[in-house]
Amino acid sequence: MIRIGIVGYGNLAKGVECAIRQNPDMKLAAVFTRRDPATVKILTPDVPVCLSSEIHQWKDKIDMMILCGGSATDLPEMTPELARDFNVIDSFDTHANIPVHFANVDKAASENGNIAMISLGWDPGLFSVNRLYASAVLPQGKDYTFWGKGVSQGHSDAIRRIPGVLDARQYTIPVPEAMDQVRSGSNPELTTRQKHTRYCYVVAEEGADKAVIEKTIKEMPNYFADYDTTVEFITADEMKQNHSGLPHGGSVIRSGITGWDGECHQTIEYKLTLESNPQFTASVLVACARAAMKMKNRGNTGCYTIFDIAPADLTSMSREDMLAHML
Amino acid sequence: MIRIGIVGYGNLAKGVECAIRQNPDMKLAAVFTRRDPATVKILTPDVPVCLSSEIHQWKDKIDMMILCGGSATDLPEMTPELARDFNVIDSFDTHANIPVHFANVDKAASENGNIAMISLGWDPGLFSVNRLYASAVLPQGKDYTFWGKGVSQGHSDAIRRIPGVLDARQYTIPVPEAMDQVRSGSNPELTTRQKHTRYCYVVAEEGADKAVIEKTIKEMPNYFADYDTTVEFITADEMKQNHSGLPHGGSVIRSGITGWDGECHQTIEYKLTLESNPQFTASVLVACARAAMKMKNRGNTGCYTIFDIAPADLTSMSREDMLAHML
Numbered sequence: 331m332i333r334i335g336i337v338g339y340g341n342l343a344k345g346v347e348c349a350i351r352q353n354p355d356m357k358l359a360a361v362f363t364r365r366d367p368a369t370v371k372i373l374t375p376d377v378p379v380c381l382s383s384e385i386h387q388w389k390d391k392i393d394m395m396i397l398c399g400g401s402a403t404d405l406p407e408m409t410p411e412l413a414r415d416f417n418v419i420d421s422f423d424t425h426a427n428i429p430v431h432f433a434n435v436d437k438a439a440s441e442n443g444n445i446a447m448i449s450l451g452w453d454p455g456l457f458s459v460n461r462l463y464a465s466a467v468l469p470q471g472k473d474y475t476f477w478g479k480g481v482s483q484g485h486s487d488a489i490r491r492i493p494g495v496l497d498a499r500q501y502t503i504p505v506p507e508a509m510d511q512v513r514s515g516s517n518p519e520l521t522t523r524q525k526h527t528r529y530c531y532v533v534a535e536e537g538a539d540k541a542v543i544e545k546t547i548k549e550m551p552n553y554f555a556d557y558d559t560t561v562e563f564i565t566a567d568e569m570k571q572n573h574s575g576l577p578h579g580g581s582v583i584r585s586g587i588t589g590w591d592g593e594c595h596q597t598i599e600y601k602l603t604l605e606s607n608p609q610f611t612a613s614v615l616v617a618c619a620r621a622a623m624k625m626k627n628r629g630n631t632g633c634y635t636i637f638d639i640a641p642a643d644l645t646s647m648s649r650e651d652m653l654a655h656m657l
Numbered sequence: 658m659i660r661i662g663i664v665g666y667g668n669l670a671k672g673v674e675c676a677i678r679q680n681p682d683m684k685l686a687a688v689f690t691r692r693d694p695a696t697v698k699i700l701t702p703d704v705p706v707c708l709s710s711e712i713h714q715w716k717d718k719i720d721m722m723i724l725c726g727g728s729a730t731d732l733p734e735m736t737p738e739l740a741r742d743f744n745v746i747d748s749f750d751t752h753a754n755i756p757v758h759f760a761n762v763d764k765a766a767s768e769n770g771n772i773a774m775i776s777l778g779w780d781p782g783l784f785s786v787n788r789l790y791a792s793a794v795l796p797q798g799k800d801y802t803f804w805g806k807g808v809s810q811g812h813s814d815a816i817r818r819i820p821g822v823l824d825a826r827q828y829t830i831p832v833p834e835a836m837d838q839v840r841s842g843s844n845p846e847l848t849t850r851q852k853h854t855r856y857c858y859v860v861a862e863e864g865a866d867k868a869v870i871e872k873t874i875k876e877m878p879n880y881f882a883d884y885d886t887t888v889e890f891i892t893a894d895e896m897k898q899n900h901s902g903l904p905h906g907g908s909v910i911r912s913g914i915t916g917w918d919g920e921c922h923q924t925i926e927y928k929l930t931l932e933s934n935p936q937f938t939a940s941v942l943v944a945c946a947r948a949a950m951k952m953k954n955r956g957n958t959g960c961y962t963i964f965d966i967a968p969a970d971l972t973s974m975s976r977e978d979m980l981a982h983m984l
Contacts, residue, residue, distance in 0.1 A: 345915065345916075347917075348915060348916050348917045349915065351917070352796045352797050352915075373917050392844050401847055403786075424838075428980050429977070429980050429981050432980055449984055454984045456790065456794070456925075458984045459684055459790075459968050460927075461983055462968045462969070462971065462972060462979070462983055463783065463786075463968055463971065465972065465983070466947075466968075466971035466972045467783070467937075467940045467941050467944050467971075468940060469679045469680055470679050471929050487904045502889040513930070524931075525981040549763070560855070562840055575921075577672045588672065588675060588676065588679070588680070588933060588934055588936040588937060588939075588940055589672075589933065590674075590675045591701050594902075594931075594933035594936050595932045595934070596929075596930070596931050596932060596936070596937050596940075597753070597928075597929070597930040597931075598783075598927075598928075598929055599926075599927070599928040599929075599930070600787075600925075600926070600927050601924075601925075601926040601927075601928065602924070602925055603840070603922075603924040603926070604921075604922070604923050604924075605921040605923060606915060606916065606921035606923070609915040609916055609921050609923070610915060610923050612915075613794045613795060613915055613923075614794050617793040617794050620793075635979075635984055636981065636984075637967065637968050637969040637983075638967050638968075638969055638984070639967060639968075640964065640965050640966060640967045641786050641789045641790055641793075641963070641965075641966075642789070642964040642965055643790060644789065644790065644793035644794075645792065645793045645963050650756065652789070652962075652964055653755050653756050653759055653962065654755070654756050654788055656785055656788055656792075656964075657752070657755050657776055657785045657962055657963075657964070
């Protein structure tokens with residue numbers, strides 16, 4: 331049994347808790363929170379909720395800590411710090427800062443004989459590994475990643491910070507024509523605007539100037555200015571009823587050529603259709619926790635990514651069953 | 658530079674030759690054939706074509722032998738035999754016999770300090786590895802594999818053996834309604850007939866009884882009897898003009914649930930659309946040859962499969978580039 335600790339208790343952590351329940355070789359040992367533990371009610375019976383500040387008392391009682399903090403401020407501190415005392419995995423997803431995060435975590439884990447694995451989930455994560463497989467198999471080709479249709483939490487938050495906005499939900503939607511072009515093998519050069527559109531549902535305060543809110547959203551640099559953006563105002567009830575889930579997904583497509591003169595076109599597409607983004611990310615984390623434990627038990631320490639996991643390590647299946655039924 | 662030897666020189670071997678050309682860290686060292694080498698003209702200039710019986714003279718001149726024989730009779734003998742003197746990889750694809758083949762190859766490779774890797778390609782191969790990732794991430798779910806639209810060479814050969822048939826090409830076609838059902842998350846139980854149809858183009862001898870040929874095809878046990886099969890008679894010219902390629906592909910779909918009560922549905926789909934089946938299989942073999950060499954250089958010997966390859970080993974990219982650009 332792999333004894334798992336969960337750090338944090340938001341949507342991702344709840345997903346991890348649910349995923350552990352689906353894997354009979356794993357056991358939730360404890361949840362750690364910065365809040366008053368008495369106020370945090372978890373789903374699993376008879377599992378303690380503890381203060382984050384007391385986590386080091388659990389050093390010999392947890393095989394793997396799954397860190398469910400945010401990438402902006404939590405994980406850059408938390409993952410290297412906890413990697414000194416625990417085997418840890420996280421879902422750090424600020425792509426540009428991955429090399430620095432990797433180096434920090436690698437140092438802490440290596441010096442203390444622990445294993446760490448960062449940036450697990452689907453992007454970074456399963457999408458990354460599919461980009462790698464596809465580019466290795468089709469070296470002459472081009473990668474395209476499309477996201478959605480799905481809720482982008484960062485973009486939703488950005489809208490919520492606009493004065494007069496009570497609530498918002500932003501859907502990222504891939505442009506079907508762009509995907510068709512890619513699948514056709516024409517290897518188009520696509521601008522940001524050509525690949526995705528953004529659709530925003532907004533609940534405004536009574537009396538707020540909706541025209542100003544719409545203009546503010548559509549002109550927001552980085553987030554919306556480069557996209558065709560639609561803003562629709564709805565009521566708080568409509569928001570609750572129709573947009574309370576966190577669906578997401580997307581496709582990684584590699585379009586390449588083979589043959590002596592590149593005469594044959596080949597396409598590899600990996601597609602996720604997710605009703606719950608955090609639950610799926612959590613399921614990836616839990617499978618990778620198993621792989622990390624197997625790697626640790628073979629003597630590996632330091633920091634790794636999904637690129638370093640031999641797929642056989644992700645499953646609890648025996649080698650015999652894999653060869654007979656899965657290959 | 659990885660020095661590659663190719664054993665055999667059919668469609669798959671030609672694909673390997675082309676794929677080597679796309680990978681600057683590889684070099685074709687020699688091609689081995691059972692035919693008179695003088696009659697075999699290869700595409701790469703200045704590379705020798707040698708008799709298979711003289712292969713053992715190349716023991717120190719080849720880093721990796723890519724075996725391009727057939728799974729029915731060639732590879733079961735060839736792979737274990739050559740694994741005594743060389744690092745070898747093959748595309749053995751008789752699913753039911755994989756465990757026995759693995760054991761034979763593992764013994765030969767282990768005893769002689771070589772590495773071997775079997776059953777590489779797309780099914781077995783990339784499809785298998787996607788079944789593994791998807792089932793590890795979504796343990797509560799169901800796998801579906803659809804093949805096509807594409808040419809099944811085994812089925813085409815079976816038709817060609819019918820008296821009165823000059824040539825034949827059989828396309829396996831997935832049933833779109835079945836795929837839609839799977840994607841919807843309803844986890845249907847699908848019969849063989851519900852998943853795929855078979856479409857056969859046949860060139861008949863002049864005066865042959867087409868009705869008899871059609872009946873013979875449609876009632877052929879294992880190959881066609883369990884499918885809705887369509888037979889269309891065409892001319893040799895039409896065959897040459899419209900059906901000379903070997904396209905194939907298909908989808909692996911995992912439909913699963915997450916959440917405390919399985920309340921969210923998640924779908925993972927991996928799809929290949931291939932203009933040339935043998936060239937794509939060859940491209941997988943060549944990427945795996947690189948991985949096998951890296952594993953061998955770290956001291957691994959014996960037999961492995963695609964399940965044992967850490968994706969990072971497939972690429973010639975540096976770890977820094979992978980973290981910065983691929984993750």
